[in-house]
Amino acid sequence: MGAPAVAEAERRSSDWVNGQILESQQVGVLALPDSTQRQHVADGWLRVGLRLHRGVVDGSRLTLELMAVGAPAELLDRAEACCSELTDVAAIAFAVASAYAGTALAPGGLSASEPLRVDPAALVLGLFHEGFFGGEIALRVHGAWREADLRPEIAQALQPIFIAARNSTELARGAVEWLLSGAGATAIAELERARPQQLSFEGLPLLSPGASDPHLQRRGLLAPEWLATLGERCLHHELPQLRSRLLRRVTH
Numbered sequence: 001m002g003a004p005a006v007a008e009a010e011r012r013s014s015d016w017v018n019g020q021i022l023e024s025q026q027v028g029v030l031a032l033p034d035s036t037q038r039q040h041v042a043d044g045w046l047r048v049g050l051r052l053h054r055g056v057v058d059g060s061r062l063t064l065e066l067m068a069v070g071a072p073a074e075l076l077d078r079a080e081a082c083c084s085e086l087t088d089v090a091a092i093a094f095a096v097a098s099a100y101a102g103t104a105l106a107p108g109g110l111s112a113s114e115p116l117r118v119d120p121a122a123l124v125l126g127l128f129h130e131g132f133f134g135g136e137i138a139l140r141v142h143g144a145w146r147e148a149d150l151r152p153e154i155a156q157a158l159q160p161i162f163i164a165a166r167n168s169t170e171l172a173r174g175a176v177e178w179l180l181s182g183a184g185a186t187a188i189a190e191l192e193r194a195r196p197q198q199l200s201f202e203g204l205p206l207l208s209p210g211a212s213d214p215h216l217q218r219r220g221l222l223a224p225e226w227l228a229t230l231g232e233r234c235l236h237h238e239l240p241q242l243r244s245r246l247l248r249r250v251t252h
Contacts, residue, residue, distance in 0.1 A: 016053070016106045017098050018091040024153045025099035031151075032100075032215055041219045042101035044205025049093035051203025052086050052161070053107040055168070059083035061116065062127075066175060068118040069183055078171050082164070089164045092157050100219075120184035124176055129196045131172025133242060137234050138165045141204065141222070151218045158220065173246070180250040188247065195239060199231040 032038055063079040090107070098105045117123045142162040150158070180188060205221045207213065212223070 016049075016091050016094050017104050018088075018095040021092050021095035021157055022099050024156065025096055028151050028153050028219060029099050029102075032219075034215075037213070037215055038100045038102075040207075040213075040216055040221065041205075042097045042099075042105070044207075044216075044219075044221045045093055045097035045100065046105055048161070048203055048205055049090050049097055049105070050107060052090035052093055052164075054203075055086045056083050056090065059086060059168075062131075062175075065116050065118065065123055068116060069120050069123060069179070071175065071178065075171070075175055075178060078167075078174070082168050082171050085164045085167060089161045092160060096154070096157050120179050120182075121187035121190070124179045124184040124187040125191060125194055127172050127176050127179070128191060128243075128246075129194070132169060132176055132246075133196070133234075133239055135165060135169025135172055136238060136242060137199070137231065139169060140230060140234070140238075141227070144222075144226075145220065149218060150220060154218070154220050176246065177250055180246075188251070191243065192247065195235065199235070201227045201231070 029038065032041070059079060059082050063076060063083070066075055066079060094105055094107070117126055139162075142158070142165060145155075145158055146162075176184075179185075180191075201224070204227065205219075206227075207216055207221045207223050209224055213221075
């Protein structure tokens, strides 16, 4: 809903690549001599970096939307802090991708986004589905990563990305609660019935469909079939529970 499209990554030197993380990944690169496998890892982590980079733009847009509906300074401060945090973790993801690609990968440009959502009810629905529910799915993916046998340098790279995902999800929940308690209260009835038209896993590092490769999985790549199952479970079980808890908080 209004997210800008991501341009192709560019191969150039850039401060979007975290040098410390780039160096730390070399041990994993050397342990994976197969160039095809390396490219799979690079492509997967590039997806992560590009989505986080777009998240910086989405976050800046959210700050303007919250200002437009009169959000308190505390929410605006948190929105700006999340943008700054996403800038840092995007550089981490680009560093992992660059290490396995053997060349610096930097984000390209972004196409123009849709107009700002200045209607409080529309902002509630967008934030709930994209920021809150989508964020909860992302946290469940991070939970699976934390239980997996990842390479230490990959786990190290994922930790700050997990913290950023948690903070962004909490921001979305706080903004939705504030809106439902005031200007966006008219969205309560629609929120009780609404559900996302589709789930997107565009910002996650994916294995090829049907593939199973422990070398790639230890570097964070996920099976699309597992993600599809997770998405269905979240839609049918987690979404109603999240919505019910949220509505109880704002209506009692």
